[in-house]
Amino acid sequence: MARGDRYDVVGFDADDTLWRSEDSFREAEAMFVELVSPYAPDGIDVMDSLEAIELDNVPISGYGVKAFALSMVQAAVTATSGNVPAKVLGRIVDHAHDMLMEPVELLPGVPETLAAVGRTHRLVLITKGDLVHQQRKVRTSGLDHHFEHIEIVLDKDADTYRRILDEWGIDPTRFVFVGNSVRSDVLPVVEIGGTGIHVPYHITWGHEVVDDHDGGFVELEHITDIPTWLAD
Amino acid sequence: MARGDRYDVVGFDADDTLWRSEDSFREAEAMFVELVSPYAPDGIDVMDSLEAIELDNVPISGYGVKAFALSMVQAAVTATSGNVPAKVLGRIVDHAHDMLMEPVELLPGVPETLAAVGRTHRLVLITKGDLVHQQRKVRTSGLDHHFEHIEIVLDKDADTYRRILDEWGIDPTRFVFVGNSVRSDVLPVVEIGGTGIHVPYHITWGHEVVDDHDGGFVELEHITDIPTWLAD
Numbered sequence: 001m002a003r004g005d006r007y008d009v010v011g012f013d014a015d016d017t018l019w020r021s022e023d024s025f026r027e028a029e030a031m032f033v034e035l036v037s038p039y040a041p042d043g044i045d046v047m048d049s050l051e052a053i054e055l056d057n058v059p060i061s062g063y064g065v066k067a068f069a070l071s072m073v074q075a076a077v078t079a080t081s082g083n084v085p086a087k088v089l090g091r092i093v094d095h096a097h098d099m100l101m102e103p104v105e106l107l108p109g110v111p112e113t114l115a116a117v118g119r120t121h122r123l124v125l126i127t128k129g130d131l132v133h134q135q136r137k138v139r140t141s142g143l144d145h146h147f148e149h150i151e152i153v154l155d156k157d158a159d160t161y162r163r164i165l166d167e168w169g170i171d172p173t174r175f176v177f178v179g180n181s182v183r184s185d186v187l188p189v190v191e192i193g194g195t196g197i198h199v200p201y202h203i204t205w206g207h208e209v210v211d212d213h214d215g216g217f218v219e220l221e222h223i224t225d226i227p228t229w230l231a232d
Numbered sequence: 233m234a235r236g237d238r239y240d241v242v243g244f245d246a247d248d249t250l251w252r253s254e255d256s257f258r259e260a261e262a263m264f265v266e267l268v269s270p271y272a273p274d275g276i277d278v279m280d281s282l283e284a285i286e287l288d289n290v291p292i293s294g295y296g297v298k299a300f301a302l303s304m305v306q307a308a309v310t311a312t313s314g315n316v317p318a319k320v321l322g323r324i325v326d327h328a329h330d331m332l333m334e335p336v337e338l339l340p341g342v343p344e345t346l347a348a349v350g351r352t353h354r355l356v357l358i359t360k361g362d363l364v365h366q367q368r369k370v371r372t373s374g375l376d377h378h379f380e381h382i383e384i385v386l387d388k389d390a391d392t393y394r395r396i397l398d399e400w401g402i403d404p405t406r407f408v409f410v411g412n413s414v415r416s417d418v419l420p421v422v423e424i425g426g427t428g429i430h431v432p433y434h435i436t437w438g439h440e441v442v443d444d445h446d447g448g449f450v451e452l453e454h455i456t457d458i459p460t461w462l463a464d
Contacts, residue, residue: 006438011364042276057329060329060332060333060364061298061329061332061364062362062364064362066293066298066299066302067298067364069302070302070328070329071299072303072324073305073321073322073325074322074325074329076318077318077319077321077325078322080318082318082319082322083315083318084312084314084318085314085318086308086309086312086316086317086318086320086321088318089305089318089321090305090306090309090310090314091310093302093305093306093309094306097289097293097302097306099293100235100292100293101292130294130362130363130383131294131362131363131384131386131388132292132293132294132299134387149399152363153363154363154364154367167381167399167400168399227276
């Protein structure tokens with residue numbers, strides 16, 4: 001019996017699993033540091049300020065480009081005691097709007113992998129983040145036809161996966177989920193009785209790193225390894 | 233036969249149908265005008281700038297407080313040619329974070345109406361806006377236990393209602409939806425074969441006003457009129 005026979009549905013995360021996402025946040029941070037540092041007093045690391053403010057704001061404004069942009073404005077004003085020129089803040093907001101419009105850059109082998117897995121399994125997409133941005137990315141990715149269901153959620157914990165699978169009539173024990181985040185894509189799926197496949201991305205956001213895990217899930221190097229893993 | 237027998241499910245919009253929402257945008261706009269106007273050249277109406285920028289940004293950043301805050305920052309910089317102090321922009325962003333944390337203020341008679349309608353019909357909630365903010369409002373409203381399903385969507389057009397009702401297994405012809413926006417809550421529901429009940433709110437956002445409609449839906453003055461309408 002092939003491993004794939006144990007599953008009805010294969011779910012995928014999107015950001016940094018199907019397409020690049022973190023890279024453009026890293027680029028925006030580099031721009032932020034370059035634009036704002038000249039107005040900060042000696043000894044103030046504007047990147048530290050941004051990270052602290054971002055972490056404070058997550059429960060209030062969530063993830064995504066808009067929340068990130070508001071944190072950048074707040075951090076720039078705070079770290080420079082209001083000395084940053086308004087035009088710099090205008091550029092930060094303009095850049096955030098550019099990020100929201102950026103074309104999706106698929107990761108290598110993604111369309112072929114979805115086509116291959118889609119021949120043997122039903123596919124769903126569960127992604128975290130901002131509705132307007134995620135929906136634009138899904139629509140412009142050219143991948144949406146592969147998925148029977150697409151859900152954009154605020155946070156990916158066990159309750160969220162349980163609710164969604166229940167709504168879609170999917171048995172968690174016959175569900176495997178693929179993503180780049182151990183914390184959001186793997187552990188909660190394992191918790192509800194499913195299988196998680198971790199496909200690491202070269203950048204992992206600090207907030208997503210899990211220090212201690214002792215298996216219970218699968219680790220593959222590339223998304224393109226999934227068809228072979230299922231057929232094994 | 234009571235009118236209510238024609239329906240299995242009663243759906244509700246949330247913002248300005250179950251709880252106040254537009255008021256706090258209007259208050260934020262008044263604050264924006266007060267804070268930014270002193271730095272704008274004579275003859276520049278900062279509120280006009282904000283409205284123009286908001287309308288441009290809707291397809292990029294969507295609805296909701298975070299998109300609104302980014303538009304306020306952009307409009308303040310543009311309308312003052314960068315002369316607005318950074319601290320004013322910081323206050324605008326802080327105010328947006330306050331808006332995201334504001335306690336929900338229910339409209340009069342809402343809990344009683346949901347309890348009454350819930351005795352004879354299944355209830356669902358379909359609301360438009362920002363995931364993190366809407367989810368917080370739903371959770372803190374004390375109303376979420378009334379609803380069998382809750383969906384937060386980017387935009388409420390006929391396709392959106394069709395997809396959601398299909399996913400929930402609800403027959404559109406046996407579905408009635410209640411909301412304050414003719415454009416988002418009533419017309420698309422009528423288009424897919426359902427019934428729309430318009431309960432006007434005293435403020436309607438410019439973008440939501442429909443100039444021309446010739447019926448095909450119900451207009452009630454207060455949400456508390458619904459149990460009687462169904463029983464009639």
